[in-house]
Amino acid sequence: MPVVSNKCIEDIKNERKKCTFNIQELTNYLDGGAEKTKERKHLEDYFLSDPELKDAVPIEYLSHKEKYENAIRISCLLFKKVNAWLSQHESGSAMEAYQSILGGTLGSAVMKEGFPFAVHYVMFIPTILGQGTMAQQAYWISRAWNCEIMCTYAQTELGHGTFIRGLETTATYDPSTEEFVLHSPTLTSYKWWPGGLGHTCNYAVVLAQLYTKGKCHGIHPFVVQLRDEETWMPMPGIKIGEIGCKLGMNTVNNGYLGFDKVRIPRDRLLMKNSKVLKDGTYVKSQNEKLTYGTMIFVRVVIIKGVAVTNLAKAVTIATRYSSVRRQSELKPGEPEPQILDYQTQQYKLFPAIAAVFAIRFSATWLWDVYNSVSTDLEHGDMEKLPELHAMACCLKAVCTDDVNRMIEICRFACGGHGYMTCSNFPNIYGTLTAAVTYEGENTVLLLQTARYLIKAWHQRNTSKTMTGTLKYLQEYKTSSLYLPWNRTLHCIANAFHLVAAGKIKSCAENIDHLTQKGVSPEDAWNHNSIELTQAAQAHCKAFIVDIFVKETEIIMTSEPVQKVLVQLCELYAIYWLLNNLGDFLVYSNLNISNVEELRQKFTSLLSDIRPNAVGLVDSFDIHDDILGSALGAYDGNVYERLFIEANKSPLNAEPVNESFHKYLKPFLKSNM
């Protein structure tokens, strides 16, 4: 190893000295208390100290097939280890432990590109619990929980994603044998995407159009055996394989599945809700909305577990790197400055730091509402479900879109080194960017929220007091646009609500205008859909800012922590205001004469946050193994790590690659 300067390590140490607040205090606050921090670290140590769970060669050097085989090896080891942990620890449910490993940051340290067993725990078991009868639950949960079988959940088809009613797979009941016949009538009806489906699972919940007595009753869930339990060979009539390489998540083993008239017993239809009797009589579900729950739950997990954690990783890496990287000159003759001192660099990183807090607080709100609505639902009360659904839709869309963009900005902030796989940016991006599309494509979700908002707009004068997130629509008055502007956070937060209301109002009026001219409501809707998505985004941003402001008001921390959180809240709000300045000038009480002052405030906030930047990302307390980045480790020893990582490449194991003798030397000697 060549000489390494100790300067970067000194640079990052100095950053920590500059920090104006107690980092540990903020970590505990984010974890939900010092005890929770301790528990988290205990769990991390247990898994991350195990050498068996570490890859000898980083997986990016392996072939696709080797990656898969390694993933199965590690998964088996890991899940045994989870079991051992569970038998030693009484606190927390088993499901929580699995979730913290499969959905949380911990799993990403052990398996960067995702688990082939994930859907077994995240989708199969919850679906059986939610849609199986007691007898079905008893049978399938016990087999699945003990890992006698490995299962997945097959809904999406090659030609059908968003629009569930469009699924083509059929399940036709044959009363003569009391069986369902599963069939894929076309190539587009092949199931496509389920995790673990390729080669890892032998059972699946399959969603199919139920036909009985010649009539279609829509989509229902069936448990289907895919592979023989002993030989693992595909069952007769089952066409199965993996779907191939992807931008990321290449160890998830996403698969395809086609049926050639596959027969399954009648009791494989999950019948908690709807039933088919022996003679083929269809008995309808009492309450179809109950299946909403899982969908909303998954979106909460995406915001909290995927969006927040991946942004926290990205901005930790970029901020620490920016504190040790020195480049160019601010003043002639002076030493090269830390790049964190450039205003343009602060502009790339600090809004992302603020967004980690902003999105986290909104996710916590959503999680609390989800739990409270779930309890209500058990008592048959569905009143708050539409608001929960609308907020889950737009928050999932806005947060994953914002984080998607911000991760790339963090990567660019690290220059060429951010392009290296060992920076971990490629993997962080590959993981997060999938969430823009899965579990509800973002544009589709925004339009769902927009539909809720337009309906609310029309009802605002006739309905009684609206729920919390809609109250501003009832309070909206055109005269608000003439309120004097002031510098307070409340004034800014109120402007976000004015923009949202103004955009919703404008969409509603444009749609009405078109329908009055004789355009069909559907065409009028489609013709305004760009603006409708933007109205939903504005509603969501107003909500996030509002929650952030409230959090800074009720927060129970020391004054230095509170002060920096207020700065981040202001930065977040003004950043998005300036990024949508046109909307604020059109729809809020902000005037052109106020803009320059806001810009000045914004840049002075960057300067205020500068000394705390490294402290803030430290407070996320991401274990070096979870961060997985040569650029972002706690000690700042960037260059040594880059060099060590480079030398893990199998190409570097030999001074001369055999392709020289085989191809290159004959070519160079051929006198072209």
Next chain:
Amino acid sequence: MPVVSNKCIEDIKNERKKCTFNIQELTNYLDGGAEKTKERKHLEDYFLSDPELKDAVPIEYLSHKEKYENAIRISCLLFKKVNAWLSQHESGSAMEAYQSILGGTLGSAVMKEGFPFAVHYVMFIPTILGQGTMAQQAYWISRAWNCEIMCTYAQTELGHGTFIRGLETTATYDPSTEEFVLHSPTLTSYKWWPGGLGHTCNYAVVLAQLYTKGKCHGIHPFVVQLRDEETWMPMPGIKIGEIGCKLGMNTVNNGYLGFDKVRIPRDRLLMKNSKVLKDGTYVKSQNEKLTYGTMIFVRVVIIKGVAVTNLAKAVTIATRYSSVRRQSELKPGEPEPQILDYQTQQYKLFPAIAAVFAIRFSATWLWDVYNSVSTDLEHGDMEKLPELHAMACCLKAVCTDDVNRMIEICRFACGGHGYMTCSNFPNIYGTLTAAVTYEGENTVLLLQTARYLIKAWHQRNTSKTMTGTLKYLQEYKTSSLYLPWNRTLHCIANAFHLVAAGKIKSCAENIDHLTQKGVSPEDAWNHNSIELTQAAQAHCKAFIVDIFVKETEIIMTSEPVQKVLVQLCELYAIYWLLNNLGDFLVYSNLNISNVEELRQKFTSLLSDIRPNAVGLVDSFDIHDDILGSALGAYDGNVYERLFIEANKSPLNAEPVNESFHKYLKPFLKSNM
């Protein structure tokens, strides 16, 4: 193969029937004439019909090492084939042929992740030509051109990129032996990134700080032998290897290089400009600016060859896919519509189609100016160099940033399938996004343009008529902000200039204000650098719009082609106006009362372009093998291709993977 519906193929055929203009006419126009189109297709056929140049297994399934070995095999074949082509065809220079293969779209069909030989042609040979004496050229060019040696260009170091003066590698002259001693004093001084450096090259131009007679004379280029020509073993004192996996371009074989007091003869310093005499006397260059040329040339190539072609690919794939993908419902009970009929989908794709034209026209302008300035430079006339440099900087930055974002929007527009490697989006993005950082990091480039603009702003009253791209600064009057708004393209284009001038003016005033208060000029600059980058972006966008408008005015095509180009020009301008609406309200004569009308115009342009969308991307005429996408092929047969691609995965070659027997079965039988 299961049943495939012929519907998507019909859908795309119907799109072509709808097209209002002659697609071939537009193709010829973009190629520069029917003859050029014919030549291009001839070259494409020659290379793309060769089965030897096709990979049996898509490279994404290979290990990193296998990818490299395959790349060397294919490169040797390909370059022999280029030579054969050259000996058969007299038209065009050899260098042009290499460039069209290495830098153009053709190369990407043969080797998706880049060539390990590229730097040999793109950087090494031009550097010898630009900086070597006649004797040095005679010796090195003949060896390099005949491929007796394989070479690279080593400038960037592990700790130093943008700031060339900060490079640490030293070359100290020893008059006693008439040698230079190359040395890497630290780990951060290791060369890092050069393509082909890892295992492919045996010579390099190395940039190092030249020391002679105890004095440093700054960065100079040296030719250094890295590996033995017969054994390919690293030469004594040379520490060399590859830098590891990256987000993309994994067959480029980027390498690192350290020197432990490596001695090279004096004549290995390229001495066309500066010299070191035998006794160690340093003789200074007469004209240091001449090396600017290559740098600008590379940026022109990035805009034309990398940004435009990759965006054209991305939007071709997404538009064709959107014409065959059917999803959800616009009206209850009607069949699922083509997703291209959704306004939100048009919003994702059509601005990208427009951008292909916009960027292309600007790139052509830049290319023409580059050639004219190069001629001027040969006559010692450097007057137009600053404008060329300033435009090359901001165009490279703005175009790669825009394209980077638009490629991802195109990918998202394809839903989950865009995440598949076989969509080719991951590779297109991996290739383009590197260009955001390399050859001048975009933020740094924007600040270089900003420096030129601020200087021009201060000189606008004292200097005589300013060059074309700055004229608007001289013409700027505050009273322009009160000009009446109208719907013409000229009014919009003028507003772009008002915004640019307004932002430059605001930056200049803010900087002056701070320096008058006693802030140092450097700190005042840094404190305004966010706004400065945005001013440079505004200048660049105004330029692109201006060039696009002019092109539509002088274009010599039939009326239907011209009509659609005008629509695209309007769409491009209004898209960016609405995306920066705040700036237009603050700095131009656009008023809040004009906004709604612009929005209406924008959505009606989307409807106008809708029937021509597939025709427009067809006019880019990208060969299916160059497009390399299961989603984007000409015939629209999307689902069959996705299925065929999935089955190329080596994992699908066996029904049961061996990891079942080794790991999974024991795990499932262990009664966890």
